[in-house]
Amino acid sequence: MISELPKIGKPVKNIYTKRRFYIALGILCLLFLVSHFLPFLLLLTKVLFFAFLLLLIFDIVILFRDKQGIKVVRVAPEKLSNGDDNPINIWVKNNYIIPVSIEVIDEIPIQFQVRDISYSEQLKSKEEKNIEYSLRPTERGEYKFGFIYVYASSIIGFFAKRYYFQNEKAVACYPSFLQMRKYELIAIHDKNSEFGIKKMRRLGYSKEFEQIKQYVTGDDYRNVNWKASARRNSLMVNQFQDEKSQNVYSVIDKGRVMKMPFNGLTLLDYAINTSLAISNIALKKDDKVGLLTFSKKIDYVLKAGKSGSQLRRIQEALYNQKTDFKETDFQKLYSIFKTRLSQRSLILLYTNFETISGLKRQLPYLRRIARHHVIVVVFFKNTELDKFSVAKAKTTDQVYDKVIAEKLIYEKKMIVKEMKKYGIQSILTEPENLTIDTINKYLELKARGVI
Numbered sequence: 498m499i500s501e502l503p504k505i506g507k508p509v510k511n512i513y514t515k516r517r518f519y520i521a522l523g524i525l526c527l528l529f530l531v532s533h534f535l536p537f538l539l540l541l542t543k544v545l546f547f548a549f550l551l552l553l554i555f556d557i558v559i560l561f562r563d564k565q566g567i568k569v570v571r572v573a574p575e576k577l578s579n580g581d582d583n584p585i586n587i588w589v590k591n592n593y594i595i596p597v598s599i600e601v602i603d604e605i606p607i608q609f610q611v612r613d614i615s616y617s618e619q620l621k622s623k624e625e626k627n628i629e630y631s632l633r634p635t636e637r638g639e640y641k642f643g644f645i646y647v648y649a650s651s652i653i654g655f656f657a658k659r660y661y662f663q664n665e666k667a668v669a670c671y672p673s674f675l676q677m678r679k680y681e682l683i684a685i686h687d688k689n690s691e692f693g694i695k696k697m698r699r700l701g702y703s704k705e706f707e708q709i710k711q712y713v714t715g716d717d718y719r720n721v722n723w724k725a726s727a728r729r730n731s732l733m734v735n736q737f738q739d740e741k742s743q744n745v746y747s748v749i750d751k752g753r754v755m756k757m758p759f760n761g762l763t764l765l766d767y768a769i770n771t772s773l774a775i776s777n778i779a780l781k782k783d784d785k786v787g788l789l790t791f792s793k794k795i796d797y798v799l800k801a802g803k804s805g806s807q808l809r810r811i812q813e814a815l816y817n818q819k820t821d822f823k824e825t826d827f828q829k830l831y832s833i834f835k836t837r838l839s840q841r842s843l844i845l846l847y848t849n850f851e852t853i854s855g856l857k858r859q860l861p862y863l864r865r866i867a868r869h870h871v872i873v874v875v876f877f878k879n880t881e882l883d884k885f886s887v888a889k890a891k892t893t894d895q896v897y898d899k900v901i902a903e904k905l906i907y908e909k910k911m912i913v914k915e916m917k918k919y920g921i922q923s924i925l926t927e928p929e930n931l932t933i934d935t936i937n938k939y940l941e942l943k944a945r946g947v948i
Contacts, residue, residue: 511659512557513648518655521549552653559595559651560658566593567647567660571603577640577668578675580762580770582631587645589628591620597649600657601628604643606668608636634670635761637769637816642666672815673770677777680936708736744801744842745779745786745939747772747811751818752792752825754849757877759928764877768847769815771875771932775845775939776811782943787842788814793823795833801842827862834866843942844872845935851879851905856912864919871947873922873938880927882906 525546532538560566572586585605591597596619603614609632616628634640645664648657709725712732725733749755749772755765762770776786780803787801788811797814825848834844844866850856866872882902890896909925916923922942926934 513657513659515650515654515657517653518553521655525549553655556651556653556655559593560649560656563592566591566597566658567599567649568592569601569645569647569660569662569664571642571645571662571664571666573642573666573668575668576674577632577634577670578673579634579637579670579766580673581675582633583675584629584631587616587628588625589618589620589647590625591622591649593649593651594622595651596621597651598654599650600648602646602648604645605632606640606642608634608638608640633761636766637670637672637818640668640670642668669816671812672766672773674773674812676770676932677774680774680932681777681781709733710736742803743784744838744840745775745784746789746801746838746842746844747776747786748789748791748830748844748846749818750792750825750846750848751790751796751820752848753820753822754825754851755847756820756822757849759877759880762928763820764847764849764928765818765820767877767928767931768875769818771935772845772847773808773812773815774932775935777808778936779939780808786811787838789830789833790814790818791830791833792821792825794826795829798833798837800838825859827859831862831865834870839869842870843939844870845875845939846872847875849876850912851908853908853911853915856915860915860919863916863921867919867921871922871942873924873942874916875924875926875931875935876909876912877931878909878925878927879905 525542528538528542528545532542568590570588572588574583574585577583585603587601587603589599589601591599599618599620601616601618605611605614614630616630618626618628620626643665645662647660647662649660650657709722710733712721712726712734716734720734720736722733722735749765749768751765755763755768757764759767772788776788779786783803785801785803786807788797788799790796797818799810799814846863850859863872863874882905886899886902886906888895888899890899913923913925922938924934924938
């Protein structure tokens, strides 16, 4: 909570003239000029001049008689959610005995490069108001809020008194925990179908026997327990419980291919936000979650677990991840899974392939990982190419560019087919749909008993 008391300097430094002052002064000058040619206007002009002086004095007195005429408090979140709209509230109270007009200017962090956070309000005596706006950060790190400036003026409106409040506050921007909570609530309330997330009935046998129960329509006839049915003289079936506590690893490529921006966020940030959301849901499903980041070398490894602090560890680890603009080494990724992560796991690998040749360089390592784990390669559609390919070409150069764009889009589809040929799961998605599609794939694999 920030300080409510304004820091007041010398009064003269906090007086600002307003447009109404210059308009009135201009009219008086014009009247004095006209009265030089029309003397009968001189008396009226002098009366107006002295009235103007009295109003000036009265305006200054009522504005400066109370050193705490305006109180302001900024209420900002303890941490910002990357890529989401974060609400910021400014509470304002008028302590004057008269109504005032105020202009509130907030110094937001320099990362936003915005200088027009300004709001005008009318406040009655002793009235309180709450001003709310939102900020959407697009990079992780520390954000520093500055002062809040308030310019208060009376109904006369010749002067404005400036208040400035020392409200400096540093707020850390973390991976999207708002998105994480949203999908957690969706999972709890079973509204996944609204977002394209579907349930699939699991066929076949699970690994853990639960009980024998009476047969009902829809039960798999392959689960009929004939011995129990003979004893009870009615059909009985074996009921199995889904095996839980599977390992789910979010593996994030931090190489140069993940620096590409979409809607202000990089592909790396989209992958980080999705990793946090899927880890939270996997924990709710009683699975173990882990994290691995890599590029030229293995950067961070968090072994899969489901303790109460596991999600916090993942969030703190994701907060500090940055791309290093280096070429990704998938051989080191294979080595770390072979030596340190031997238990069969679901691996969600967030990377990006633009061409089929780029995939083939890494395919041998992906195939080796797929022998021992269920690997899902998550990579991205280039939405700008999609828009360009459907646009109408008007020149020869545009026709040529459109053909190249369509070729690149086709290569993305070929990458999916190439991985499918070797039993490697994949998700080709738009960055904004990454979280939805990844959760959908996770639930599908769980329902099919693949993990």
